Structures are given as C-alpha cells and as structure tokens.
Amino acid sequence: MTALSTTVPVSGPRSASRAGSLSGLGVLLRLALRRDKVMLPVWVYAAIGSVAATAVSFRKLYPSTAAREQFAASINTSSSLRALYGPVHDGSSIGGLTAWRMGAFGGVVVALMSFLLVVRHSRAEEEAGRLELVGAGAVGRRAPLTAAVGTAVLGNVLVAVLIPVILIALGERASGSIAFGVSLGAAGLVFTGTAAVAAQLAETGRAANGLCGALLGLAFVVRAAGDAAGSNGPGWLVWLSPLGWTEQVRAYGGDRWWVVALALGCAAGLTAAAYVLVGRRDLGAGLLPQRPGPAVGAAWLRSPAALAWRLQRGSLIGWSLGFLIAGAVFGSLANGVLSLLQGNAQLEQIIRRMGGQQVLVDSYLATMTNLLGMVAAVYAVQAVLRLRGEETGGRAEPLLATAVSRLRWAGSHLAYPLAGSALLLLAGGLGTGVAAGAVLGDVGGRTTDLLGGALVQLPAVWFMAATAVAVVGLLPSRTSAAWGVLGGLLLIAYLGPVVHAGQWLLDLSPFTHVPRLPGSAFTVEPLLWLTVLAAALAAAGLAGLRRRDLG
Amino acid sequence: MTTAISASGLVKTFGRTRALDGLDLSVTQGEVHGFLGPNGSGKSTTIRVLLGLIRADSGEARLLDGDPWRDSVALHRRLAYVPGDVTLWRNLSGGEVIDLLGRLRGGVDAKRRAALLERFELDPTKKGRAYSKGNRQKVALVAALASDVELLIMDEPTSGLDPLMEEVFRACVAEERERGRTVLLSSHILSEVEALCDRVSIIRSGRTVETGTLTELRHLTRTSIEAELAGAPQGLAELPGLHDVDLDGTRLRCQVDTDRLDGLLRALTAAGVRTLTSRPPTLEELFLRHYEPQGAEQ
Numbered sequence: 026m027t028a029l030s031t032t033v034p035v036s037g038p039r040s041a042s043r044a045g046s047l048s049g050l051g052v053l054l055r056l057a058l059r060r061d062k063v064m065l066p067v068w069v070y071a072a073i074g075s076v077a078a079t080a081v082s083f084r085k086l087y088p089s090t091a092a093r094e095q096f097a098a099s100i101n102t103s104s105s106l107r108a109l110y111g112p113v114h115d116g117s118s119i120g121g122l123t124a125w126r127m128g129a130f131g132g133v134v135v136a137l138m139s140f141l142l143v144v145r146h147s148r149a150e151e152e153a154g155r156l157e158l159v160g161a162g163a164v165g166r167r168a169p170l171t172a173a174v175g176t177a178v179l180g181n182v183l184v185a186v187l188i189p190v191i192l193i194a195l196g197e198r199a200s201g202s203i204a205f206g207v208s209l210g211a212a213g214l215v216f217t218g219t220a221a222v223a224a225q226l227a228e229t230g231r232a233a234n235g236l237c238g239a240l241l242g243l244a245f246v247v248r249a250a251g252d253a254a255g256s257n258g259p260g261w262l263v264w265l266s267p268l269g270w271t272e273q274v275r276a277y278g279g280d281r282w283w284v285v286a287l288a289l290g291c292a293a294g295l296t297a298a299a300y301v302l303v304g305r306r307d308l309g310a311g312l313l314p315q316r317p318g319p320a321v322g323a324a325w326l327r328s329p330a331a332l333a334w335r336l337q338r339g340s341l342i343g344w345s346l347g348f349l350i351a352g353a354v355f356g357s358l359a360n361g362v363l364s365l366l367q368g369n370a371q372l373e374q375i376i377r378r379m380g381g382q383q384v385l386v387d388s389y390l391a392t393m394t395n396l397l398g399m400v401a402a403v404y405a406v407q408a409v410l411r412l413r414g415e416e417t418g419g420r421a422e423p424l425l426a427t428a429v430s431r432l433r434w435a436g437s438h439l440a441y442p443l444a445g446s447a448l449l450l451l452a453g454g455l456g457t458g459v460a461a462g463a464v465l466g467d468v469g470g471r472t473t474d475l476l477g478g479a480l481v482q483l484p485a486v487w488f489m490a491a492t493a494v495a496v497v498g499l500l501p502s503r504t505s506a507a508w509g510v511l512g513g514l515l516l517i518a519y520l521g522p523v524v525h526a527g528q529w530l531l532d533l534s535p536f537t538h539v540p541r542l543p544g545s546a547f548t549v550e551p552l553l554w555l556t557v558l559a560a561a562l563a564a565a566g567l568a569g570l571r572r573r574d575l576g
Numbered sequence: 577m578t579t580a581i582s583a584s585g586l587v588k589t590f591g592r593t594r595a596l597d598g599l600d601l602s603v604t605q606g607e608v609h610g611f612l613g614p615n616g617s618g619k620s621t622t623i624r625v626l627l628g629l630i631r632a633d634s635g636e637a638r639l640l641d642g643d644p645w646r647d648s649v650a651l652h653r654r655l656a657y658v659p660g661d662v663t664l665w666r667n668l669s670g671g672e673v674i675d676l677l678g679r680l681r682g683g684v685d686a687k688r689r690a691a692l693l694e695r696f697e698l699d700p701t702k703k704g705r706a707y708s709k710g711n712r713q714k715v716a717l718v719a720a721l722a723s724d725v726e727l728l729i730m731d732e733p734t735s736g737l738d739p740l741m742e743e744v745f746r747a748c749v750a751e752e753r754e755r756g757r758t759v760l761l762s763s764h765i766l767s768e769v770e771a772l773c774d775r776v777s778i779i780r781s782g783r784t785v786e787t788g789t790l791t792e793l794r795h796l797t798r799t800s801i802e803a804e805l806a807g808a809p810q811g812l813a814e815l816p817g818l819h820d821v822d823l824d825g826t827r828l829r830c831q832v833d834t835d836r837l838d839g840l841l842r843a844l845t846a847a848g849v850r851t852l853t854s855r856p857p858t859l860e861e862l863f864l865r866h867y868e869p870q871g872a873e874q
Contacts (some may be wrong), residue, residue, distance in 0.1 A: 152705070229666075231707060317701035318669025326672060327679040335668065418664040423716065426657035426729075427680035428625050430649045574630035 049164035053172035057146045060174060068138035069183045072209070076131060077191045080123040084195075090117050105357045105464070106255035112261075114278030121277040127277075129248060132268040133241065135184055135213035137178045137292035140237035143220035145172035157308060170221060170303050174296060177217040185210025202275030204285070208274035211288035214239065215267040218295025225302035228311030244268045267291070274471065329429050333437035336415075337408060341445045344404050345452045348397065352456025354476070355393040360464040362389045387544030390461060391478060398452040398482025399515050399536055404449055405442035405490035406511050412438045413497045413504050416575055427448030431571050439563075443492035447483055454479030478542035484534035484555035489514070491562035498569030501536045579638070580605045580727055580758040581626060586635035588621055588782075595621040596604055596632065597782035603775075608753050610773030611762040618782040619762040620660055623731050626760075627657060640727060653682050656720035660731035660762075662712040664704030670715040671700030677719040689722040695744050710736040721748055728752060728759045734768060746771055798831040800855045801840065806848025815839050826850075 058065070087093040097116020100106050111129050115121025147170050150156045155566045156169055193199050218239050227233040248269040251262030263269030264296035267288060306312060325331055351411040362385065412435060415421045425434060458475035462468030493507035500506060515527065518534040531537045581603035588596040590814050596618050603609040613619050622631045628648035637644050642651045651748050664673055678684030693700055698714045707715065713736045720728060734742050741841065749772050752759055769776060777787040786793055797818060805826045812821060812828075817836030822829040826847075831839050843850070 200627050235607075318667075318672060320669065320671040320700040322672040322675030322679070326676050329680075332665075332676060336665065419659065419661060420665060421664075421679060422624075422629060422659055424680070425648075425656065425717075426647050426652055426655075426659075427631060427677055428653040428682065429680055576624065576629060 028509075029159050029443065034513055045101045046165040046167040047171060048168060049159075049162065050168040050171055050175075053159065053164065054175050057172050058179075059177045060146075061142065063512040065142070065180055066177070068142075069180055069187070071442050072131060072134045072138065072184045073187045073191060075134065075481040076123060076127050076188050077128050077195075080119055080192060080195055080197070082124045083119050083126070087119075087122070093117060093119070093122060097125075098127070103255045104255065105360065108249040109254060109354065109358065111248070111252045111269075111272040112255070114272075114275040115201070118197060118201070118277055119195070120192055120201050120205070123192065123197075124201070124276040124278075128205075128208075128272045129245065129268050131209045132212040132271045133245065135156050135209050136216035136237075136244075136267075137183060138180055140220035140223070140241070141174045141234065142180060143217055144224055146176055147221070148224035148227060148233045151308065152229050161452065167300060167303060170224070170299060173224070174217055174221055177220070178214065181213035181217065186215060193405040198277060200280050204274055204282070205276035205281040207285055208271045208276060208288070211285050211292065212267050212271045214292035215270075215295070216290055216300065218292040221296050222302065225299055226312045228313065232311075232313075235290065248272070263277070267327075286409075327426065329437035330440070331436050332424070333440065337411065337438070337441045337445070340404075340408070340450065341441060344445075345451055348401070348453035349456040351400075352393075352397065352453040352458075352475075352479075353460040354456075355390075355396075356457040356460025356462075356471075357464055359386055359389060359461045362386060367389035384544065388541075389568040390457065390475060391541040391544050393457060394454065394475060394478035394482060394542065395518075395536055395539065397457075397479055398485055398539065399449060399518060401446045401449045401453070401482065401486045402489040402511060402515070402536075405446045405486050406493045406507055408441040409439065409490050409493035409497060410447060410504060410507060411441075414499060416501075419576075421575060425575065431575075432560070432567060435567060435570055438492065439490075442493075443487065446486045446490065447480070449478065450479040450482055450486070472541040477547075481539050481542055481547070482536070483550060483553045484559065486533040487559040488555045488562070491559035494566035495562045495569070496566070498566030498573070501573065514533045578605045578641075579603065579639075581609075581639055581653065583626070583637040584635060586622065586625060586637060588602060588618075588625065588630065588632050594783055596625070596635075598635070599779060599782055600784045600787070601777055602787070603758060606753070606756050607774040608749060608759040608761060608772050610769035610776040611760055611779070612764065612766070612769055612776055613779040617779050619779065620731055621782070622673045622779075623657075623729055623760075623762060626729065627652075654725055655727040655729060656681060656725045657732040658713075658716045658720045658733045660733075660735065662709075662716040664712055664715060666703065666705040668700055668704050670698060670711070672702070673704065673715055673768075674700065674719040674722065678723050679697070681723045681725060683724065684722050685724055689718065692718045692721055692748070695748070696741060705718055710738065710741065711736060714741070717745065717748075723754070726757060728757060729775045730759065731762045732764070733761070734765065736762070740841060742768070752768065769867050799834050799837060801828070801830050801832055802851075802853040803828045803844055804850040804852075805844060806850060808849040809843050811843060815843060826838075 083093075087096055094116045097113040100110070100113050100116075109129075110126055111127040113122065115124070150159075150169065185206045188203040188209060189199070192202035192205065216237065219240055220233065223233040223236040223240075227236055244266040245268055248263050248266040251260050251264075251266070251269060252272075254260050254262070263273060270284050270288045273281065275281050302312060326335070341383035412421075413423075415438070421434065425431065438510065454476040455472065457479070458472030459468060461475065465471065489511055492510050496504060496507040496510075514534040514536075517530055518536040535555055538555060539550070540546065540548050579602060581601060583599060583601040584603075586596045586599040587594070599618060599660070601622065611619055613624070613748065620738055621630070625632045625637055625645050625767065627735055628644040628646075628651075644651060664670070668676070674689065675684055678689070696714045698711060698717060702711070704712075714731065717733060718849055720730070734745055737745060746768070749759060749761070753774075753827060759772075761769070761772060773790070775787070775789050776793060778785050778793075791860075806830065808826060809823075809828065812823065815836070816839070817833035819831040819833075820829075828844075830840075861867055
C-alpha cells in the first residue's frame with residue numbers, strides 16, 4: 026500500500042509534464058486547419074499547379090529530345106538565365122526541364138507558404154492576444170508552436186506527394202519525379218523551421234514574417250550569385266542557400282538523396298532550436314529587443330499627410346526597391362531572349378517575319394513594362410484600401426474627431442496610389458533601361474525608352490486605383506470587390522492573348538489600351554480616356570465617402 | 577445658461593436594428609453630464625452622430641451651436657473625443673499619437689501634457705502595438721485632456737483602467753469642471769456617474785427614459801425604511817405605494833414610493849417610533865428599475 030501511494034504521485038506529475046507540454050495539440054491543430062481551409066489548399070494548388078502547367082507547356086514547346094537539349098545548352102551558356110533559374114541538370118526530359126524551371130521558383134512558393142503559415146499560427150496569434158485565451162485552457166507550452174509547425178508540415182507533405190503524382194501521370198520518370206517533389210517539400214520544411222525560430226525571436230507577426238522574407242530573399246540572391254558564377258567563380262555559394270539545395274538534388278539528373286537529407290537535417294535542427302527557445306521566454310515576449318519610440322512627436326508630425334507618410338512610407342520604399350531590382354532582372358534578360366532563339370529555325374523564321382531581332386527585343390521589353398504596370402496596380406489598390414483599413418480598424422475615428430475633414434484624410438492616403446505608383450514605375454523603368462542598356466549597348470537611349478514605356482502605364486494604374494476608390498466610397502462593405510475587379514482584369518490582360526480571347530474581352534482591361542512601348546507608335550488618346558475615366562471614378566468614390574456613415 | 581449639446585428625436589437604423597429610436601439629449605454648458613445605459617443601448621451611436629461620423633435618419637442635433645454633420649471640422653477644433661475602444665497605429669509611439677491628435681485639434685499644452693503623463697503613469701515611448709488596453713485608453717485620455725477645448729466627449733473612458741487610475745481620472749474630470757468645460761461622459765458604471773455628474777440622461781433601446789439631476793431622478797424611486805415601533809402600526813395594508821412589507825411584531829422593513837413617504841410616516845408616528853432608518857435609493861436601484869425588461873416589474 027505504502028509503496029503504491031508513494032510511487033503513484035511521483036510518476037504522476039512527471040508523465041503529466043511530458044504529455045502536458047503538448048496537451049491540447051489536437052484541438053489546436055484542428056483549429057489551425059479550420060482557419061486555413063481556404064489558404065492551405067490555395068497554396069498547395071499554387072505550387073503543384075505551376076509545376077504541372079510548366080511541364081505541359083514544355084511538352085508543347087520542345088516536343089523532341091534534340092530540341093530540349095539544344096534549349097538546355099543555350100540556358101547553361103547564359104549566366105543571366107542561370108542566375109534566375111539555375112543550371113539545367115537534365116535537358117533531355119520534360120521532367121528535367123520542369124525541375125530546372127520550377128526548382129528555385131517552386132522553392133520560393135513553398136517557402137512563402139511555410140513561413141506565412143507558421144507565423145500566422147504562432148507569433149501572430151500570440152501578438153493578437155488570442156493565444157493567451159487559448160493558453161489559459163488545458164494547453165501545453167509547446168502545443169501552439171507544434172500546431173503551427175504541423176500545419177506547415179502538412180502543406181509540404183502534400184506538395185511532396187502530389188507533384189510526383191502529377192509528373193508521373195504525365196509520363197515522367199518515377200525516381201526523378203519523386204526526388205523533385207521531395208526536394209521542394211524539404212525546402213519548405215527548412216523555412217518551416219526558420220519561421221519557428223523567427224517566431225520566438227521577433228515580438229510581432231509582421232517582424233517575424235519580415236525576418237523570414239529577408240532570409241528567403243538572401244537565399245535567392247546567394248543561390249543566383251553562385252549559379253551565375255558557375256565553375257568560373259564562387260559556385261560553392263549555392264550550398265549556402267536552401268534554394269540551392271533543391272537545385273543540387275538534381276532531380277532527373279542524378280537524384281542525389283543525400284542533399285535531401287541535408288535539408289531535412291537542417292529543418293529538424295531549426296525546429297529543435299525553436300522548441301528550446303519557446304521554453305525560455307514569456308508569453309508575448311520576444312528574444313529580440315523591442316526598440317522604444319520617441320516620447321514626443323516630431324515637429325512635422327502635425328497633419329494627416331504626415332501621418333499617412335509615416336504609415337505608407339515603409340511599403341512605398343520596399344515596393345520601389347522591388348521595382349528597381351525586378352526591372353534590372355528583366356532588363357538583363359533582354360540578351361537571353363536573343364540567345365534562346367539561336368538554332369531554333371522555326372522561331373527564327375517567325376521573328377524575321379515580324380521584323381527582326383530589334384522588334385523581338387522591343388516586344389519583350391514592352392511586355393515587361395506592361396507587367397510592371399500590372400504589378401504597380403496591385404500596389405495602388407492596396408494603398409487605396411489602406412483607407413478602408415484605417416476606417417474599420419477604428420483608427421480613422423479619433424482622427425476625424427479632430428479638425429480634419431474626410432476629404433483631407435482621404436487625400437492624404439490617395440497621394441500614394443496617385444504619385445507613389447508613378448515612383449514605382451519610374452524605378453522599374455530605370456532598372457529595366459539601365460540593365461538592358463548594359464547588356465545590349467546604348468544605356469542612355471534604352472533608359473529613356475524604358476522610362477517612357479513604364480510611365481505610359483500610369484493612366485491604367487490610376488484607373489485600377491480609382492476603381493478601388495469608388496468601391497471604398499460607394500460599396501464600403503464590399504471592399505474585396507476591389508481585389509476581385511483587379512484580379513479579373515489582370516487575368517484578362519495576362520492570359521487573354523495566350524488563350525486567344527475575343528478582342529471585346531481584352532478591351533475590358535485598361536492595360537490593353539496602353540501603347541506598347543518601346544517598339545510601337547505613341548498614341549495619347551487612350552491615355553487621356555483612361556485618365557478621364559479614372560478621375561470620374563475617383564470623384565464618385567470621394568463623393569460617396571463624404572456622404573456615407575463611417576465605421 | 578446656454579446649451580452645449582441638444583438632440584431631439586434622433587433616429588438611426590442599421591439594416592434591421594433600430595439603434596436610435598427617437599433619442600433626446602440636452603447638455604448645458606459647463607456641466608458634467610452622465611450618459612447612462614446598458615451595452616448596446618445606443619450611447620456610442622449617439623456620440624458618433626454628434627461627431628458627424630454618421631448621419632441620423634431623422635431628428636435634429638446641435639453641437640456648440642453648429643450642425644455636427646455640416647460644420648464638423650470647425651466644431652472639432654473646439655472639442656476632444658475619447659473613443660470607447662481605443663486602437664492606435666502599431667508603429668507610432670504613445671507620445672507621437674498624443675502630439676498628433678492634439679496638434680490636429682489646434683495645439684497641445686506641453687505643461688499639462690507632462691503633468692498628465694505623470695499622473696496617469698504612462699510611458700510615452702512605447703509603440704502602439706505594445707500597449708495594453710488600459711494604457712491605450714490612457715493615451716487617448718491624455719491626448720484629450722491636454723488639449724485646450726470647450727467640450728470633452730468621452731465614451732466609457734474608464735474601461736480598462738485600474739481603480740487607482742479611475743481615481744486619477746475622476747480628479748481630472750473634476751478639474752475640467754472647475755475650468756468651466758462641458759463634459760459628456762457615457763458610462764454604464766453607476767458609481768462613476770454618481771461621483772462625477774451634475775445631471776444624467778438614462779437611455780434604453782435608443783430612447784431617453786429619464787433625464788435630470790440625480791436628486792430629481794431619485795424622487796421617482798422608492799425609499800427603504802427600517803423602523804422599530806412602540807406598538808403595532810395600524811392600517812398599513814390600506815396605504816398606497818408600499819412594497820415588500822416585512823412586519824415582525826413591532827419591527828418593520830419596507831420600501832415606499834418616495835412621494836408616498838408622508839402617509840407611511842404618519843402611520844408610524846401614530847404607533848410611536850423608537851428607531852428609524854431611511855435610506856435613499858442608490859443609482860443601482862434606479863438603474864435596475866429602469867432597465868428591468870418591460871412588463872417584468874410586477
């Protein structure tokens with residue numbers, strides 16, 4: 026009796042503490058999956074759908090082994106294309122080309138999925154105070170992090186299983202298909218572990234995501250530098266990047282499983298580190314210090330415009346840098362467009378019919394400026410919707426209870442879609458022009474051409490922003506409609522020509538009406554029309570905003 | 577005496593809900609006016625109409641002799657507002673928010689600002705996202721109290737404050753009254769209103785049910801009586817306005833409608849009074865009576 030009564034209490038708390046740090050995991054995991062019932066499938070679909078679409082398009086473009094190998098050889102000789110996608114390790118099969126084309130980019134997609142999911146269910150929940158609510162229940166200390174990691178692991182397992190299923194169904198080699206799918210899943214797991222650690226270090230979800238995003242960008246740049254250098258330089262750089270590991274698995278061209286093991290080991294190590302850290306900190310606290318702000322507002326912080334600048338400047342600077350870099354990448358690829366054609370008799374014939382190589386380069390650059398315009402429209406709509414975010418977040422109310430009129434408040438934010446998007450387009454045009462000039466010659470001329478080509482997109486961007494203003498002013502409860510309209514019109518502009526949609530459908534998108542520069546004649550009428558329409562939509566939206574109830 | 581706020585017959589519907597249903601409100605210049613009602617009774621909606629953030633479907637509202645919708649910018653220069661649920665910009669420090677809001681109203685008194693920060697024990701260097709609910713509330717309070725304005729509109733300003741800070745808040749409001757400012761203070765905390773307010777408006781379901789000074793409102797309610805008598809009282813059963821009678825020989829406990837006190841006292845003195853305790857109703861009792869669901873009173 027005594028033996029029993031002494032041993033039971035001793036083993037009791039011990040086993041309880043072991044199971045206890047994970048108790049409640051099942052409920053939390055179900056909660057996370059319930060909250061992600063749309064987001065998780067969309068991410069997985071984006072990853073596997075883009076791989077499948079790439080494989081199908083390669084099958085159409087390069088039906089013969091000879092054509093594929095010629096294509097692969099031209100890629101491997103271009104350092105700018107190697108930097109963007111990495112080298113082709115197996116140019117003979119569709120699977121090999123797909124693994125090349127989607128290796129680094131698929132890795133970016135699964136990395137984004139992984140860290141956004143982990144942070145969303147760990148640090149962001151903690152910051153919002155919801156974890157406190159949950160943590161007060163019978164929930165173990167490590168259960169929330171485990172649920173967050175588990176959600177991301179599930180997404181990566183789905184990617185690792187479904188990609189091989191699709192590639193094998195398309196007739197590709199089983200071993201290579203499995204190696205490719207698993208290499209992507211493993212890249213996702215490395216970023217799952219990274220996010221688990223970042224969520225312990227940073228105090229806010231935004232900072233944790235920023236940390237992971239910066240690491241992902243660094244991983245991409247380091248891999249690009251290593252691949253561009255190839256055997257002539259510091260090629261070893263690719264080994265420092267998880268995205269480089271995906272590529273070094275060499276799916277279809279060697280299937281090096283030990284590289285997968287390296288990635289999985291790294292993921293496990295990072296996750297273990299996160300588990301150690303979560304036991305060493307308080308709920309709500311981070312391990313990185315939180316910087317205090319100024320005790321007194323700076324003298325210039327005295328108008329709605331100053332506040333809007335404080336709120337929007339980070340995003341504007343980030344987007345501008347992104348446009349500059351994206352433009353530089355687009356511009357430096359102008360040379361690669363030409364090298365891709367060499368040896369492909371059929372394509373060369375088409376190009377000659379169209380007017381020669383200059384036409385081809387101009388057409389490529391015009392397509393890129395058009396693309397910059399569409400992305401700038403995403404920025405503009407996002408910046409307009411900030412208004413509605415301020416309103417529903419309750420932050421507009423104290424501001425509008427001071428001597429600030431609604432129009433002045435709205436104007437302070439609308440300066441960003443209006444002038445900020447012009448800044449983005451200038452940055453993008455500048456990057457494209459300088460880089461294209463550097464690889465093709467004539468930096469001054471190319472830069473002038475491309476600044477023009479980028480700026481003509483502005484009326485179309487304004488049109489999309491004005492649509493969002495109209496939605497915020499007139500249909501405030503349907504704000505997501507602004508994204509719906511933008512998404513629909515971008516889809517028409519981007520995919521319409523590919524699927525040979527009718528002209529009336531293409532005409533719906535403002536980007537169809539913008540003159541294609543460089544390369545075509547400049548016409549001012551469509552730009553005037555777009556500007557007038559944008560002004561009318563914005564005026565209607567602002568009139569609505571002045572009249573309606575706020576909040 | 578001039579009127580700082582007047583509203584009559586305000587109606588506001590959101591979809592099917594009738595948030596305001598003919599609400600009347602009158603606040604005299606220089607008074608602290610309590611705006612009492614349970615959650616969801618329309619206090620915040622009324623305040624948002626007065627601030628010109630939303631427009632009433634019908635009825636009339638005047639604020640500092642202006643139209644709250646049309647003249648909002650000019651009026652807002654003369655008032656400060658503390659919202660019920662304060663949300664701050666995540667990456668602005670508390671000090672920056674206080675200065676920004678104050679400057680947008682026309683200026684911050686630096687000395688008052690420093691004194692208020694000290695009294696409320698608020699750290700102005702923290703970023704908006706790092707403040708607790710109570711501290712966010714303090715940021716809004718300091719921003720409002722440090723501005724030089726005629727009218728303060730506060731929507732449940734003490735929610736989230738601890739009892740010590742509530743005391744500080746009460747002292748600040750008392751000083752505001754001394755300085756001749758008008759205060760509209762919405763609340764569902766009765767002791768707060770009892771301690772601070774000159775006059776009270778009680779609303780239920782978007783309609784004003786009572787308005788007046790606390791004394792005026794009390795006469796509508798019952799007084800509790802406890803008495804020890806020399807002999808058994810006669811004729812209690814016939815007395816009007818008597819409730820919850822508990823007679824144990826010569827000991828009496830009962831409630832009486834305050835305007836029927838005379839009759840009861842005559843009956844008691846006829847029997848001979850040894851001890852008598854009468855207690856005025858607390859605001860809680862007043863509140864309970866008005867907010868009992870209709871028909872449940874009997």
